[in-house]
Amino acid sequence: MNIAIVKYNAGNIRSVLCALSRLGYEAKVTDDPKELNEADRVIFPGVGEASTAMAYLKEKGLDEVLRNLKQPFLGICLGMQLMSKFSEEHDTPCLGMFDVDCVKFVLPKEYKIPHMGWNTITCNDDSLFANLKEERWAYFVHSYYVPKCEQTIGSTEYGGIEFSSVLHKDNFYGCQFHPEKSGDVGETILKNFLEEV
Amino acid sequence: MLAKRIIPCLDVRDGRTVKGINFINLRDAGDAVELAEAYSRYGADELTFLDITATVENRGTFRTLVRSIADHIGIPFTVGGGIRTEDDVAALLDSGADKISINSQAVAKASVIDDLALRFGSQCVVCAIDARRNPAFDKDGQDGWEVYVHGGRKSTGIEVISWAKEAYSRGAGEILLTSMEHDGVKQGFAVDLTRRVSEAVGIPVIASGGAGTMEHFTEVFTEGKADAALAASIFHFHEIDIPELKIFLAQHGITMRKQ
Numbered sequence: 001m002n003i004a005i006v007k008y009n010a011g012n013i014r015s016v017l018c019a020l021s022r023l024g025y026e027a028k029v030t031d032d033p034k035e036l037n038e039a040d041r042v043i044f045p046g047v048g049e050a051s052t053a054m055a056y057l058k059e060k061g062l063d064e065v066l067r068n069l070k071q072p073f074l075g076i077c078l079g080m081q082l083m084s085k086f087s088e089e090h091d092t093p094c095l096g097m098f099d100v101d102c103v104k105f106v107l108p109k110e111y112k113i114p115h116m117g118w119n120t121i122t123c124n125d126d127s128l129f130a131n132l133k134e135e136r137w138a139y140f141v142h143s144y145y146v147p148k149c150e151q152t153i154g155s156t157e158y159g160g161i162e163f164s165s166v167l168h169k170d171n172f173y174g175c176q177f178h179p180e181k182s183g184d185v186g187e188t189i190l191k192n193f194l195e196e197v
Numbered sequence: 198m199l200a201k202r203i204i205p206c207l208d209v210r211d212g213r214t215v216k217g218i219n220f221i222n223l224r225d226a227g228d229a230v231e232l233a234e235a236y237s238r239y240g241a242d243e244l245t246f247l248d249i250t251a252t253v254e255n256r257g258t259f260r261t262l263v264r265s266i267a268d269h270i271g272i273p274f275t276v277g278g279g280i281r282t283e284d285d286v287a288a289l290l291d292s293g294a295d296k297i298s299i300n301s302q303a304v305a306k307a308s309v310i311d312d313l314a315l316r317f318g319s320q321c322v323v324c325a326i327d328a329r330r331n332p333a334f335d336k337d338g339q340d341g342w343e344v345y346v347h348g349g350r351k352s353t354g355i356e357v358i359s360w361a362k363e364a365y366s367r368g369a370g371e372i373l374l375t376s377m378e379h380d381g382v383k384q385g386f387a388v389d390l391t392r393r394v395s396e397a398v399g400i401p402v403i404a405s406g407g408a409g410t411m412e413h414f415t416e417v418f419t420e421g422k423a424d425a426a427l428a429a430s431i432f433h434f435h436e437i438d439i440p441e442l443k444i445f446l447a448q449h450g451i452t453m454r455k456q
Contacts, residue, residue, distance in 0.1 A: 014293045018267050048318055112401050112424060114320060114370065118200040118242055118454040135455040137200065139273055141320045158199055181273045181295065183237070184456065 001194065003027035004039035006066065006079075009056045012047040016076070019180035023191050033065045041194055042069055045180075046078030050102075050144075051090035053082060067095050072197050073172050080167065080174030081144060089144050097172040100149040100164070111159035114143045119156050121165045121177070126153040127196045128166065128173060132188055138165070138177035139186070145176065173197070200454040201418045201446070202242040202425035203439055204403060205432045207232060209278075210249050212258035230265050236432075237270045240439045240456055244270070245298070245373075245427060248278035256285075260292050267293020275323055275373075286313055290321060298323035298373055301346040304353055304360070307367060314368025323403075324369035328357045328390060329377045342376075342390055349377040357390065358397050365398040372398060373427065375405040383409025383431070391421035403427050411437060411445045418451050 003020065005013055007029045020027050027043065028035060036042055044066065046053060057063045066073070075083045075097075082094045087102040094102070105113050121136045123129040129136075140156070145163040148155055154166030156176070167174040173193060179186035208215045213227040233244055246266070248259040256279060263276055276289050277298030286297050303309050303324055313322045327345045334341020334356045342357035361372050374394050376387035386407045395402040401424035404417045408428040417423045431437045443453040 012290075012295070014267060014291065015295070018293060019271060021268065022271065047320065109399070112399055114400075115199065116320070116371070116401050117202050117424065119198065137454040137456075178273075181271065183271050187271055 001025065002038065002040045003194070004036050004042050005029045006036065006042065006044045006062070007031040008046075008053060008060070008062065009048070013045055015178070015180045016043060016045045019187060019190055023187060023194070025194060031060055031062060033061070036062075036065055036069065040071055042066075042071060042073045043193075044073065044075040044079035044082070046076060046080075046082065047141075048078055049089060050078065050081060050087040050094065051092040053078060054092050054094060057082075057095075063095055067097065070171055072193060073097075074193050075172075075174040076180070077142060077176060077178055080176055081142075081146065083167070083172060083174050084146055087144060098146070098149070098151050098167050098169055098174065100146055100151065100167075102144050102146050104144050105159065105161070107159035107161070114141050115145075115158045116141045118182075119158060119165075119177075121154045121156055123154045123166070126166075126168055128153065128168065128189060128192050130188075130192050130196045132185060136185055138175075138179070138182040140165075140177045142176060146174075198452045200242065200452045201423070202403075203240070203414075203442060203453075204243045204245055204425055204427040205236050205241050205439070206245040206247060206405070206427050206429045208247050208249050208429070209259060209262065212250075212262045215249065229262055230269050233266050233270050233274070236439070237272050240443055240454070241272065242454055243272060243425070244274040246274065246276045248276065250279065260288055263289055263292040263294050277323070277325060283312060283316060286317060290317060294321075296321045296323050296371070298325045300325040300327065303364065304344060304346050304355065307363060310364055310367040310369050314370070319368045319370035319400075322369050323371045323373050324361075324364035325373040325375065326357060326361060326364070326394075327375050327377050328387070339393070340389065345377060349375075349380075358393055361394045362397050365400055369400060371401045371403060373403045373405060376407060379407030380405070381430075382407060385409065385413040386417040386421060386423070386426070388416050388421040391417055391423050395422040395424070401425060408437070411442050414442060414446055415449045415451065418446065419449075
């Protein structure tokens with residue numbers, strides 16, 4: 001299988017490569033439109049800040065390329081947030097694969113921000129969640145979130161807010177948590193993205 | 198609901214773990230990667246590796262080790278010890294570490310925290326604080342604590358709560374708070390100090406130093422308001438095993454990740 005990881009200035013690509021390698025897959029890190037178009041699967045990781053990431057994608061012309069991809073596409077963390085219409089992080093217009101905006105956590109003082117650590121995902125019956133056990137804990141690190149919407153297939157609660165932890169629309173998937181850092185649960189979800197969807 | 202985290206800490210010298218770690222079924226007890234995999238299997242929520250290598254020449258060994266850890270384990274890990282420059286941080290993050298912890302370096306030059314947070318993001322900047330009681334800092338009937346550096350050997354004249362607040366405002370993403378008074382004594386964490394730091398900052402606080410019993414973890418998570426608890430020898434020597442600890446804590450109403 002030909003897997004492409006979108007190369008842009010929002011790091012931690014190595015963790016994704018390591019997780020894929022543990023599953024027996026190799027991936028190519030690329031920002032070449034041709035390679036992205038030809039891949040069987042595209043993974044869009046991300047740790048960083050929305051406006052800087054969007055500026056980079058636009059400069060490279062990648063915003064249009066990503067939006068028009070037809071194969072299964074998975075955004076992770078910031079990658080998922082960039083797939084919304086708009087992010088409150090530095091008021092940034094985003095790629096718009098999902099019909100929803102990304103907003104900042106506003107929580108009572110006792111809730112720390114970022115939402116950092118292990119939390120549970122409540123999942124629907126999407127094939128991305130095939131073969132998962134009952135306990136569905138995933139590792140999150142984020143200060144902004146995508147509210148629940150029509151495209152939500154997995155949700156998580158923090159500080160009284162139930163937000164989208166997994167989104168799906170057509171060929172586009174997004175995870176707010178880091179599957180590459182979420183132990184067996186994360187590896188199963190990555191494996192499903194490669195083999196079940 | 199967000200779970201409280203249990204974090205074993207491993208000291209690494211010249212690429213190998215130190216302390217007579219005694220884990221079941223390990224071919225090589227000094228092999229940090231094998232140990233990390235074992236902890237990951239036994240339910241550790243995160244791992245911390247402290248490089249106590251004495252020489253600069255052997256720093257490269259630690260980076261190689263970090264790459265190997267990232268290859269093998271699928272949970273987050275923090276690395277610390279001997280970090281001097283932004284390039285050191287970049288090399289460790291590129292090698293696959295999720296977070297780095299800084300201590301003496303941040304006290305010497307606080308703007309390091311701003312620089313690292315700006316370049317790499319707050320989520321990967323852990324500010325480690327080593328605290329010792331100092332009655333000179335007592336105020337309003339509350340115990341005063343002083344920041345120590347260089348492995349707890351050197352005093353700084355800085356009060357702990359104010360330093361934690363400063364680290365937070367400069368962009369640290371987490372505080373790793375170690376009570377040097379409690380460390381190694383196994384009489385419980387510095388619960389009162391942990392609570393005060395946790396209430397003073399808007400970022401997660403990892404409590405460290407003093408774990409001896411499972412009840413100590415309950416205390417630091419409830420009264421101490423810690424978001425995570427770190428320990429070393431009690432895990433390494435099987436005085437407390439993580440699966441049993443997590444069951445115990447869950448029975449006491451503390452949210453724990455189950456595998």
